[in-house]
Amino acid sequence: MSDLPLARRDQIAGRLATGHAVIAAALAHEFGVSEDAIRRDLRALAAEGRCRRVYGGALPIAGGMTPMAARIGQDRERKLALARTAARGIARGEFLFLDSGSTNLALAEVLPDDFDLTVATNAIDIAATVLHRQDLQLIMIGGSVHPAVGGCVDADALMQMQRLNIDRCFIGACAVSAQGGISAIDPTDAAFKRTLLSLSRVSVAMVTNEKLETRAPHRVAGAKTISQLTVEHDAPAARLALLKRAGATIVTAAPPV
Amino acid sequence: MSDLPLARRDQIAGRLATGHAVIAAALAHEFGVSEDAIRRDLRALAAEGRCRRVYGGALPIAGGMTPMAARIGQDRERKLALARTAARGIARGEFLFLDSGSTNLALAEVLPDDFDLTVATNAIDIAATVLHRQDLQLIMIGGSVHPAVGGCVDADALMQMQRLNIDRCFIGACAVSAQGGISAIDPTDAAFKRTLLSLSRVSVAMVTNEKLETRAPHRVAGAKTISQLTVEHDAPAARLALLKRAGATIVTAAPPV
DNA sequence: TTGCATCGTGCACGATTATGCACGTTGTTA
DNA sequence: TAACAACGTGCATAATCGTGCACGATGCAA
Numbered sequence: 239m240s241d242l243p244l245a246r247r248d249q250i251a252g253r254l255a256t257g258h259a260v261i262a263a264a265l266a267h268e269f270g271v272s273e274d275a276i277r278r279d280l281r282a283l284a285a286e287g288r289c290r291r292v293y294g295g296a297l298p299i300a301g302g303m304t305p306m307a308a309r310i311g312q313d314r315e316r317k318l319a320l321a322r323t324a325a326r327g328i329a330r331g332e333f334l335f336l337d338s339g340s341t342n343l344a345l346a347e348v349l350p351d352d353f354d355l356t357v358a359t360n361a362i363d364i365a366a367t368v369l370h371r372q373d374l375q376l377i378m379i380g381g382s383v384h385p386a387v388g389g390c391v392d393a394d395a396l397m398q399m400q401r402l403n404i405d406r407c408f409i410g411a412c413a414v415s416a417q418g419g420i421s422a423i424d425p426t427d428a429a430f431k432r433t434l435l436s437l438s439r440v441s442v443a444m445v446t447n448e449k450l451e452t453r454a455p456h457r458v459a460g461a462k463t464i465s466q467l468t469v470e471h472d473a474p475a476a477r478l479a480l481l482k483r484a485g486a487t488i489v490t491a492a493p494p495v
Numbered sequence: 496m497s498d499l500p501l502a503r504r505d506q507i508a509g510r511l512a513t514g515h516a517v518i519a520a521a522l523a524h525e526f527g528v529s530e531d532a533i534r535r536d537l538r539a540l541a542a543e544g545r546c547r548r549v550y551g552g553a554l555p556i557a558g559g560m561t562p563m564a565a566r567i568g569q570d571r572e573r574k575l576a577l578a579r580t581a582a583r584g585i586a587r588g589e590f591l592f593l594d595s596g597s598t599n600l601a602l603a604e605v606l607p608d609d610f611d612l613t614v615a616t617n618a619i620d621i622a623a624t625v626l627h628r629q630d631l632q633l634i635m636i637g638g639s640v641h642p643a644v645g646g647c648v649d650a651d652a653l654m655q656m657q658r659l660n661i662d663r664c665f666i667g668a669c670a671v672s673a674q675g676g677i678s679a680i681d682p683t684d685a686a687f688k689r690t691l692l693s694l695s696r697v698s699v700a701m702v703t704n705e706k707l708e709t710r711a712p713h714r715v716a717g718a719k720t721i722s723q724l725t726v727e728h729d730a731p732a733a734r735l736a737l738l739k740r741a742g743a744t745i746v747t748a749a750p751p752v
Numbered sequence: 753t754t755g756c757a758t759c760g761t762g763c764a765c766g767a768t769t770a771t772g773c774a775c776g777t778t779g780t781t782a
Numbered sequence: 783t784a785a786c787a788a789c790g791t792g793c794a795t796a797a798t799c800g801t802g803c804a805c806g807a808t809g810c811a812a
Contacts, residue, residue: 259502262798272762277799292501293769293798314544362635366623369645378619378647380637380655388626390635398637398651500770519788529772534789550779550788 246271247279254289254298261295287413287452299423314344315494316470320444321345323491324408324468327442330354332405336364337434338389338427339410341444343367349374358402360430361389377402384427391430399433407438409464413454414445416484419461421454428456440465451477461486503528504536511546511555514627518552570703571601572751573727577701578602580748581665581725584699587611589662592691593621595646595684596667598701600624606631615659617687618646634659641684648687656690664695666721670711671702673741676718678711685713692716701725708734718743 246269253260262280266273284291289299321344328334331354336342338361346367349355357368360379368376379398381390389395409431412422420443422428435441435458443464450473461467462485469478471493478488503526510517519537523530537553540546546553578601585591588611593599595618603624606612614625617636625633636655638647646652666688669679677700679685692698698721707730718724719742726735728750735745 259499275761292499294499297502362622362626365619369619376640378637378640380635383626383633383635532771
């Protein structure tokens with residue numbers, strides 16, 4: 239085993255990537271360094287969006303198997319505000335596709351009334367929300383359901399999606415950065431998003447602050463290929479500048495009520 | 496298992512998000528902390544709007560995530576009792592198909608734990624319920640969603656279903672009678688059910704009392720072609736006799752607790 | 753080689769956080 | 783109403799955190 243600092247950090251990242259929580263004190267003892275060094279590692283990994291920093295250690299970003307429903311409650315108001323702004327661009331009669339993701343679920347709750355919209359989705363939760371609306375037509379993309387994604391992203395789903403003529407898609411972004419563009423944690427999910435983008439006339443990605451300038455393993459598309467990045471009202475200006483320089487089109491949301 | 500404080504809070508949140516109520520004293524014992532710590536967790540979660548605080552524990556938030564709990568409605572206990580009996584026939588490792596219908600939704604809630612089951616369905620709300628179980632694999636049948644059915648019953652759905660090798664299907668019956676057999680209100684829904692039956696090794700239909708000896712416009716199959724009709728504990732004996740004479744196999748459920 | 757900037761580390765310090773216990777209060781049940 | 787369980791709050795304790803600073807190692811240029 240090498241004692242290079244970066245090797246240790248990668249090892250911790252690997253453990254987190256497999257869904258295990260890590261404890262700072264245990265890592266310090268295991269690697270023979272002080273807890274300070276470990277804390278710095280964890281802070282750096284958290285800054286890259288590769289884990290969630292908590293008191294005593296760190297948790298994997300996907301929480302092991304945290305069901306999507308658990309993520310919905312978090313920051314609900316902010317996500318709704320983001321979604322309300324993103325929904326403004328929708329025109330009457332459009333064919334929408336809502337990708338998986340808790341922010342897109344928020345969007346499903348605030349889609350405009352009586353716009354004669356058709357909504358397609360591969361996410362179970364989003365379908366369940368859209369189903370309750372009488373004024374929306376719903377198309378479900380089936381397939382084997384990926385538990386961490388909460389929707390269908392396999393080859394079956396890709397094939398069904400090919401037949402759709404999508405006006406506007408809302409991409410669920412796991413991470414967004416100027417260099418890495420849009421990226422996703424799961425490889426099949428990333429492949430699904432790539433296909434979705436290629437089938438859509440207009441693409442929109444809603445980005446919460448904690449996803450800004452973070453990266454995930456699997457690249458989906460460059461920042462400039464997305465028609466519109468919707469960001470929160472208090473998004474850090476420095477990070478937005480980076481994205482703008484990379485060619486991204488950015489829309490800032492109204493603050494939450 | 497990690498004993499990180501926030502990990503515990505996440506686990507509680509996940510349990511609430513899956514629709515389960517939690518009891519403070521039980522959680523304290525389970526996680527090995529005092530009830531004070533649990534109460535603080537629940538208070539924090541309630542402050543985030545992720546649960547509702549009640550005397551003794553906390554209840555899941557009644558928002559959109561439990562769409563069908565309402566539709567199961569007043570007969571909830573009776574349907575659950577029916578479902579519990581129907582679930583008894585399920586063997587480990589089976590591939591199940593749950594057709595649309597509120598009684599099948601009740602079944603989704605009481606599927607046995609850790610049986611290594613695979614569940615396919617064309618109903619959105621059933622999928623949403625199954626999704627929250629980590630021990631079940633879920634396959635979603637996609638297509639255009641029929642609003643009245645709450646699931647996919649079109650040609651697309653039929654094609655996707657053809658590929659499945661179903662051990663046991665649970666047919667949602669709109670009406671059951673000795674003469675008319677199983678029948679459905681919607682014609683495409685009926686066609687879907689016919690195909691489903693032809694693909695399944697074993698077929699089960701749960702029949703609530705108000706459906707016994709009633710008829711709907713579109714015939715699905717004769718009573719004798721269903722492997723098992725599960726009826727309520729207090730089903731009228733006269734009507735059961737008629738069905739038995741028509742060749743039906745009938746199983747009577749235990750009374751609700 | 754010398755000089756200097758950079759980086760990772762460990763330590764010290766004050767600040768923050770989680771917890772359990774004690775106390776008085778509120779809600780539930782008989 | 784009485785008895786009891788659950789509740790919220792204040793407080794003490796211990797663990798953890800973030801930051802500033804000093805030290806040694808490495809890399810680069812003169």
